[in-house]
Amino acid sequence: MATSKPVFLVIGAGAGIGGHAAQRFAAGGYHAVLARRSDEEGLQRLVDAISDAGGEASGRLLDASLPDTIEELVEDVERSIGPVEVALFNLGAQIGNRSLADTTDRMFELGWRLATYAPFRLARALMPRMAERGQGTLIVTSATAAVRGNAGQHSHAAAMGGRRMLCQTLNAEFAPQGVHVAHVVIDGPVDAPDTLGKMLGEKFDAFKAHKGQDGLLDPAAVADTYWHLAHQPRSAWTHELDMRPWTDVPWWNDN
Amino acid sequence: MATSKPVFLVIGAGAGIGGHAAQRFAAGGYHAVLARRSDEEGLQRLVDAISDAGGEASGRLLDASLPDTIEELVEDVERSIGPVEVALFNLGAQIGNRSLADTTDRMFELGWRLATYAPFRLARALMPRMAERGQGTLIVTSATAAVRGNAGQHSHAAAMGGRRMLCQTLNAEFAPQGVHVAHVVIDGPVDAPDTLGKMLGEKFDAFKAHKGQDGLLDPAAVADTYWHLAHQPRSAWTHELDMRPWTDVPWWNDN
């Protein structure tokens, strides 16, 4: 459905940062387009929750690792819903720690395909359109692995390090054309049942209890910061910032 | 006068970021305490403007380079006005470019005294109080010189580099006690008549025209980001971020 509202597009819209960002932007007057790989039911629940709260939202399934999917999504959204004012790339590529010997070609390539190549594809499909309109925002959820490589993170860190440098090249080309690029280093665990929750399984509750009160990043709070970033006037843009819970040690400190 | 509002204290309250931050926090329900070195009249104008807009504000003159001044200010504000909820250290130490041979002992020491030692003193006077209360925020306005040293910036970069590392040590000690520390890298010229304006003199207007529309950091926009930082819930704190106008090249890029 076409909308008269500005469009917010999120790739990687689960029950964590992506879903909460969609809610936040919908509450703020955007039409939120939520895209994710699978779980059509879960996606519909998110869309419905936004509608029930009086907001506008649409859902799309897409596999960002396949050719043309991202490009077609952007084309489709821009044509059938409206020009994307704010896009959030919110896919990660964390596969847990693996020794080098246990990191297969397929894992290493998939990390790149999802975490470096996919945001490149989103940017190439979308940012020239934003530049032509002289405005727009691309927010990229990133991770500690974008700024330092820990043991066992061969695939993840290589992919995220590439993502960070990509964001700097995008910013260098598009900021002077009026398009804001923000790279957000999520430097702590997120209270997200679809990602961390699935990774930890039944240990998730114990992990949360161990972390204590407010010891995991509340995805709604992250979404609020994304909203703030997307609405900084162009005279005062932030390109990079970090986020972590108060109880967590920043990546540069000893544990 | 004692207040029932939370207190916002800014050291370095001119017509730029400091003054606008005071206005922003006063508008948001804080009692703003504005401290600066000189120009009692200018200070009173800022305080009056806040009052006229329906806010609460007080002014203080202090020379942050002298012993005991910052400590007494904190003591006085906490006793006579109320507990400081958010503090902004907003003094710089830019003296323009000077060759090493032309950088005197006095300049080098003054840079340290204002830009490194003064925020240390503010932190030591204030943060144990905040830690005891289990909450509070310290925002430190910083500069590109905190992350890279350019030619001629011997005093400024040494002082700002020290400031940045100090903020990381403060964060490491106080974040786990519930106190938020944010280090903001202002990576572009601010539209501030009291600092950049005075430095450039009658060339300021030509400089602004050359920079083009929205080509200088609007201090009101910076103040909005400070407001956002101070109100991030403790599950999702940002320690460092950069800010610059859309037309400005980030410090890590070629001009």
Next chain:
Amino acid sequence: MATSKPVFLVIGAGAGIGGHAAQRFAAGGYHAVLARRSDEEGLQRLVDAISDAGGEASGRLLDASLPDTIEELVEDVERSIGPVEVALFNLGAQIGNRSLADTTDRMFELGWRLATYAPFRLARALMPRMAERGQGTLIVTSATAAVRGNAGQHSHAAAMGGRRMLCQTLNAEFAPQGVHVAHVVIDGPVDAPDTLGKMLGEKFDAFKAHKGQDGLLDPAAVADTYWHLAHQPRSAWTHELDMRPWTDVPWWNDN
């Protein structure tokens, strides 16, 4: 031919850093194995020059972008020549500046394939062998694009940023097993006819003249530093360092 000498293996052995490193290690008592993609004649000239100087060298042609090539090279060298004591990954992926719209999928993927995936493959083929032997060194020639993304460098910076984070993960896993990993940020033009020379063509001489005396990185000097790195005792290892000509502005400074 089998050798009684320790083996130095370089992937990316042209007339620049790679070839000079081979000469340096051969002069220091290593058997140098030079691998490059094409120009069998040029390769033979490098091998002959080393032999003529009294050193030992072998040449191999390989296309690092193809499956199994690097893995087979390592297997072949270790079996037929001897255990690799020091390896140098010296392939770049610079394609000049291109706008995002002009950066094709093929370019972006090739950048990754040569600059991120190829060193991962070398590491996975070689480093477990080194770890088993409890010693060895991997030096990776890197570039400014590994630490900041400039306009037009979408492919190159994403690939090099991934390379840098990969090197940190390799170091984290293998340093405690006695294998040294060094990531060298080449932050200036190299006096290399095979790469920069070919890129600039007939403008190369004018470029060199413009840069002035010692204004390009002498690849023999870089090779001396690689030699030093490879022979630091394990109590005092360097993981990262930068190199540039005296006349060049570091990447973090304004031009």
Next chain:
Amino acid sequence: MATSKPVFLVIGAGAGIGGHAAQRFAAGGYHAVLARRSDEEGLQRLVDAISDAGGEASGRLLDASLPDTIEELVEDVERSIGPVEVALFNLGAQIGNRSLADTTDRMFELGWRLATYAPFRLARALMPRMAERGQGTLIVTSATAAVRGNAGQHSHAAAMGGRRMLCQTLNAEFAPQGVHVAHVVIDGPVDAPDTLGKMLGEKFDAFKAHKGQDGLLDPAAVADTYWHLAHQPRSAWTHELDMRPWTDVPWWNDN
């Protein structure tokens, strides 16, 4: 005594990095001038050891925290011994971990005075002379605290962060004049009886045993890297590098 050899001057010449660097440069044909704050006997032993090994050395006592001492040392050495070709600033300011409340004004200022202001003074006294001669090297031993601030390091990190930015400003001004500046991040414990040994006292041996074989930075190995840095041709200079034992986790990794 005047010398025909090039002069190597080290400030902070104990039995660790400073003393070993003096030995290394003396063995390489320099006249080594060793300066330290106290222990005239220990200083004389170092000078004698160099002489006994066939090298040239002189000793000087100086308190780098006092006015004019560094300036007079440079003046005296240049006049009575010879032009300083390589200088090493090797004083630290580590005082162990202290909470903010326990960090006195005196400690914070002394940290700056020794770790930031003293190298500035050495640079200002020496580098214009080097620039006039069109050559020379300044090596600065630095620490992890220069790149990240850990809890309890308020004084040390602020001082070292300032030192690092100072080195970048020195490099920006003096590299184009032919003077090499190198900032070395010592990111691990040094096997140095005069500093770490004194700090740990009788626990030093147990600490070394716990660290295992080659588990502390061998100061002689660090000295070899300093020698290498000082002799890089100007076409291929390194400004910053890190050093740590193979068993130590780099500062950017989790412990």
